Amino acid sequence: MDRREIAALLAYLGRLDPRTIRTDQGEARDQLAQWHELLGDVPMATAHGWDARAAARQHIRISPYQILPADIARPWESYRRERLGRHTDPTPSVDPDDQAAWTAELVGTRRAVGTGSAQPAQYRAITSGRRDPELEARLREDGSCIPPAVRTTLAPYRPARAAREAAVSQGQPDALGVRCEWCLAQAGEPCRRRRIGPDDGARGTAPRATPHPSRLDLAAARQAQQHALA
Structure with a gap:
């Protein structure tokens, strides 16, 4: 004043x-x-x-x-x-290689928020409102939020999930849908194999691309039981 x-x-x-x-x-x-x-x-x-x-x-x-x-x-x-507690710094519009201009814009934005001449910039929250009809149709068509082409591209980087999806699409039992009694992997998690050191001691575990045979048998038994009940 x-x-x-x-x-x-x-x-x-x-x-x-x-x-x-x-x-x-x-x-x-x-x-x-x-x-x-x-x-x-x-x-x-x-x-x-x-x-x-x-x-x-x-x-x-x-x-x-x-x-x-x-x-x-x-x-x-x-x-x-x-x-200022509600403010989240928006990305400055200047060249990020220009450190002085970048910092000046951040400081200017914070000063404007702090002095009440601008509203705080907040991240948008995820809401539970109605989804876009076009998105609903796309999900019904693809069956997933990940398009088939993208899923194929990602397959080499997540072999366990790719094997699971291939098995389910072919009508085979979903091995990852049950707990593995051999390595104790929980449902939804890939089986793991032990890493053995030179002294024959376990040094850790690593995820397997394929589930243990006993887990496959358990999944097949559960699938048969569900079919019988249906």
Whole structure:
């Protein structure tokens, strides 16, 4: 606030609490200088919820003590912290190789949010709203959110899942749908093989591209039981 805004704020406070009024010209001048020194970086109001007059009115309404500059500065600092706490830095629009410009834009954005001249930038949350009809049709057509071409490209990098999907598509038992009694892999996880060191001690495990035979037998038995119940 500049000196004129401070003077307007003090006049407003005088109407709400006559104890803040200074009738002596020298005292009024000193009061104006003091408040300006302490609240010069606090805006009178912003477009996004801050109003120094509202903060002052709230203090006078609930506190029996005469208002001080700190009673406006404290709510302002809380307002700034709350906004910056909700802010996530958006990617600057400048060349990322220009470190000075990149940093300047980040700082400028944070300053605008902190001073109330811009709204905090937040990541969009995942909602539970209705999905796009085109996406629904695509999922019904492909059967998965991963297109077949992409699934084929990824197959060499996830052999266990690729083998599982191939077996299920051919009507074979889903071995990963049951727990492996041999390596104790849980349902949905690939079987693992032990790594043996020179001293014949186990040094760790590694995922197998194919499940253990006993797990296949257990999956086949469960599939047969389900078919019998159907």
